[in-house]
Amino acid sequence: MTGKGWVGARLWRASVIILASALAWPALAAGIPQAHDLAREARRAAAAGVPLVVFFSQPDCEYCERARHDYLEPMLADGASRARLRLVEVNIGDPAALVDFAGREVSHAAFARAERVRFFPTIAFFGPLGRPVAEPLVGLTVPDFYQQYLDRRVDEARARLHAASLKAPPTGRAARAIAGG
Numbered sequence: 168m169t170g171k172g173w174v175g176a177r178l179w180r181a182s183v184i185i186l187a188s189a190l191a192w193p194a195l196a197a198g199i200p201q202a203h204d205l206a207r208e209a210r211r212a213a214a215a216g217v218p219l220v221v222f223f224s225q226p227d228c229e230y231c232e233r234a235r236h237d238y239l240e241p242m243l244a245d246g247a248s249r250a251r252l253r254l255v256e257v258n259i260g261d262p263a264a265l266v267d268f269a270g271r272e273v274s275h276a277a278f279a280r281a282e283r284v285r286f287f288p289t290i291a292f293f294g295p296l297g298r299p300v301a302e303p304l305v306g307l308t309v310p311d312f313y314q315q316y317l318d319r320r321v322d323e324a325r326a327r328l329h330a331a332s333l334k335a336p337p338t339g340r341a342a343r344a345i346a347g348g
Contacts, residue, residue, distance in 0.1 A: 199222055199235060199255065200256065201255065201256050201258065201263070202221065202265045204266040205265060205267055205268050205293075206267070208253060209293060210295070211253060213294065213295040213328075217251060217253055217325065217328070218253070218292045218293060218301070218325060219253050219292075219294070220252045220253065220255075220291070220293075221254075221290070221291045222290050223257050223290070223291065224259070224287055225258065225259045225287045226258070226259075230306065231287050233310070235256075237313075238314055239254060239290075242317075251322075252324075257275045259275050259276040259279050260275075263275070268297025269297070289303050289306075290303060290320070294327070294331065300324040300331075301320045301321075301324040
């Protein structure tokens, strides 16, 4: 390759990297989406075959900030990790209402109380209809191992969802085929 072609190729690669970074930045800067409609989020997660992961936080909680910045936001930034779950945040200091799994409009704090969340951060793992599919991860225990604890719970939730889908009766076209229709 000539010197001029080599420079052009490097400029092209640099341009692609800069463009990709610029396009990815809004997703990274957005952080963890706030919960608005948990029933809808649970349906979306179920359709994707992943658990709905709910990050319960409270204002001025340094452990919540650490969980958010050191563990959860990097998971969202990583495509492979992001594909394993659907993540939303319930911040008990948020005055906005959310729709719970039963379709009722409640405050973030009321939803956390209903789920018996007493310590922050708490990360809970839900399947369709808002049923837990793994033990919640409560507090920020042993930072050196926290990512492994989190990954293990996500894997456990995914395994339970998969096992439940294998036990579920067929629906739609599959049910009609079995029935002879």
